[in-house]
Amino acid sequence: MPGVRGGVIRGRRGGLALALPLAAALVASGCGSKKPTGPVVSTAPGGDGWHRRVVFYQVFVRSFQDSDGDGIGDLAGLIDRLDYLAGLGVGALWLMPVYPSPLADSGYDVADYRGIHPDYGDLETFRLLLDEAHQRNLKVMLDLVVNHTSNQHPWFLESRQSSDNPKADWYVWADAPAGDCRESNVIFGSERWTLDEARGQYFFHEFLPAQPDLNFRDPAVLEEVRGMMGWWLEMGVDGFRADVPYQYVESWPDCWYQPETFAIHQQMRQTLDAYPGRAMVGEIQGKPEQVLAYLGNGSDAFHLVFYFDAMYALWGAGSGGDPTDLALAVQLAVDDTPPGGVVAYTLGNHDMFRTPRTVSEDVAALKIVATAQLTLPGAPFIYYGEEVGLLNGQEVVVDFRDQARTPMQWDGSGTAGFTKGTPWIAMADGVKTFNVAEEDRHRDSLLAHYRSLIALRNATPALQEGSYEAVAASPLGVLAFFRRHDAGDRLVVLHFGVEGDVIVEIPTPSGWATALTDEVTGQTSGEVRDGVWRATLPPRTGLVLAPAGP
Numbered sequence: 001m002p003g004v005r006g007g008v009i010r011g012r013r014g015g016l017a018l019a020l021p022l023a024a025a026l027v028a029s030g031c032g033s034k035k036p037t038g039p040v041v042s043t044a045p046g047g048d049g050w051h052r053r054v055v056f057y058q059v060f061v062r063s064f065q066d067s068d069g070d071g072i073g074d075l076a077g078l079i080d081r082l083d084y085l086a087g088l089g090v091g092a093l094w095l096m097p098v099y100p101s102p103l104a105d106s107g108y109d110v111a112d113y114r115g116i117h118p119d120y121g122d123l124e125t126f127r128l129l130l131d132e133a134h135q136r137n138l139k140v141m142l143d144l145v146v147n148h149t150s151n152q153h154p155w156f157l158e159s160r161q162s163s164d165n166p167k168a169d170w171y172v173w174a175d176a177p178a179g180d181c182r183e184s185n186v187i188f189g190s191e192r193w194t195l196d197e198a199r200g201q202y203f204f205h206e207f208l209p210a211q212p213d214l215n216f217r218d219p220a221v222l223e224e225v226r227g228m229m230g231w232w233l234e235m236g237v238d239g240f241r242a243d244v245p246y247q248y249v250e251s252w253p254d255c256w257y258q259p260e261t262f263a264i265h266q267q268m269r270q271t272l273d274a275y276p277g278r279a280m281v282g283e284i285q286g287k288p289e290q291v292l293a294y295l296g297n298g299s300d301a302f303h304l305v306f307y308f309d310a311m312y313a314l315w316g317a318g319s320g321g322d323p324t325d326l327a328l329a330v331q332l333a334v335d336d337t338p339p340g341g342v343v344a345y346t347l348g349n350h351d352m353f354r355t356p357r358t359v360s361e362d363v364a365a366l367k368i369v370a371t372a373q374l375t376l377p378g379a380p381f382i383y384y385g386e387e388v389g390l391l392n393g394q395e396v397v398v399d400f401r402d403q404a405r406t407p408m409q410w411d412g413s414g415t416a417g418f419t420k421g422t423p424w425i426a427m428a429d430g431v432k433t434f435n436v437a438e439e440d441r442h443r444d445s446l447l448a449h450y451r452s453l454i455a456l457r458n459a460t461p462a463l464q465e466g467s468y469e470a471v472a473a474s475p476l477g478v479l480a481f482f483r484r485h486d487a488g489d490r491l492v493v494l495h496f497g498v499e500g501d502v503i504v505e506i507p508t509p510s511g512w513a514t515a516l517t518d519e520v521t522g523q524t525s526g527e528v529r530d531g532v533w534r535a536t537l538p539p540r541t542g543l544v545l546a547p548a549g550p
């Protein structure tokens with residue numbers, strides 16, 4: 001895990017300084033690794049395993065497509081763009097919170113778990129979205145934000161009334177601040193306890209005072225949450241992305257990764273398993289062993305976990321040209337992921353700066369990290385706009401993370417086809433260049449690259465579910481690996497280096513022909529002689545190789 005210095009994070013080898021908003025803020029300081037324990041409660045299969053195969057796409061509905069000219073993206077707008085998403089080849093959407101909310105934290109402060117924010121539409125539109133998405137083979141996952149609610153949630157309004165009302169214990173109350181967390185989400189301030197005048201007690205909040213923590217030690221809370229999950233699953237929602245699920249139960253000073261928290265996830269998994277074909281991805285920040293522990297035995301906790309160490313390593317490889325950290329991170333996940341569990345690879349999300357800032361503005365760099373993300377053994381999650389290389393914005397409406405939450409750019413007009421009105425936040429720079437219509441006109445654009453890579457992945461079982469075998473002793477700057485599958489193996493060769501060509505020699509499996517085809521371009525690449533493939537690779541080249549056809 002890279003080290004943090006004053007909100008700036010440095011790559012492991014210290015060569016690269018990357019401004020990193022929330023990751024820097026979410027650092028576990030000195031928290032020992034504690035493997036969650038608890039009974040194995042379920043081994044029910046997770047449907048047909050679609051979550052192991054598809055490419056996921058994260059949508060901030062507020063910034064995706066406005067349908068009614070109020071400058072705010074909405075569900076009807078998203079429905080209008082489903083054909084684009086299906087055409088891109090993604091198979092599942094994660095919608096950031098769309099619930100009613102005062103928006104103190106862009107929706108991560110939920111005021112009603114069974115509704116839709118009026119800015120985005122209503123339940124009827126949501127049902128239509130589900131239907132339209134499913135018709136296009138797109139799964140829909142909701143953000144499950146239950147570590148905390150909004151302070152406007154009726155549960156909190158009731159809880160704060162007195163210490164003996166039916167929901168008195170649904171939040172974490174104390175007569176005086178009951179303890180500090182060893183870890184902290186520093187961008188949300190240093191105070192974790194706020195006095196509530198009405199109740200005359202302090203309540204605990206891992207995030208803003210407007211986001212009081214639910215108290216999962218009261219069994220009624222989990223029961224209510226599981227009921228709510230079932231309500232959405234019954235409607236047809238395909239799963240959830242769980243927000244900070246490692247922070248549910250605190251025992252000061254250890255607020256994260258408590259065994260009681262893990263036991264809650266095993267129970268939530270039971271709720272999901274009651275509905276075939278559903279999946280849940282956990283946003284777990286921490287050391288790899290802490291992250292992978294949330295996959296449980298592979299079938300009793302999360303179906304997937306985000307693997308942020310690999311994201312930082314991808315940034316480092318993409319910008320600096322050295323994939324050593326990436327190779328280590330991937331191998332660690334391969335070795336320690338329980339059978340059935342899946343790690344999720346990201347290049348960015350709503351808490352990070354945009355990839356041209358974290359990786360590079362060089363399209364070749366953005367392409368090679370995308371190739372890596374889409375060929376490594378795990379589930380790729382694309383953050384909306386990443387596929388066209390959206391830049392950071394300038395305006396801040398809620399907090400500085402808005403820089404990576406600006407409207408999707410569909411065309412080169414002033415508001416990029418996002419709205420006919422005034423966008424809720426100023427557009428990012430580069431609208432004329434980094435937009436879908438423009439990039440669709442160029443065969444070598446970043447978007448074209450994403451389209452072909454995703455199509456290739458969707459058509460290639462080895463890339464979706466194949467095993468992983470690193471090629472030993474790759475030259476400096478190169479990560480090479482086989483993905484093996486009964487339907488046919490693939491050899492992925494990624495030259496991240498930025499200075500000069502590199503000669504690569506890789507022993508090929510017996511039976512591989514004298515020529516290999518790069519399936520990304522359809523071109524023959526290098527030559528095979530005496531069972532060894534040799535090629536000269538220019539900087540920032542990524543290849544997905546298969547034996548050339550007869």
Ligand code: NOJ
Nearest residue numbers: 105108145207243244351
């Ligand atoms: C993690 C989310 O990714 C972030 O955006 C949010 O502010 C916090 N959790 C609080 O919900």
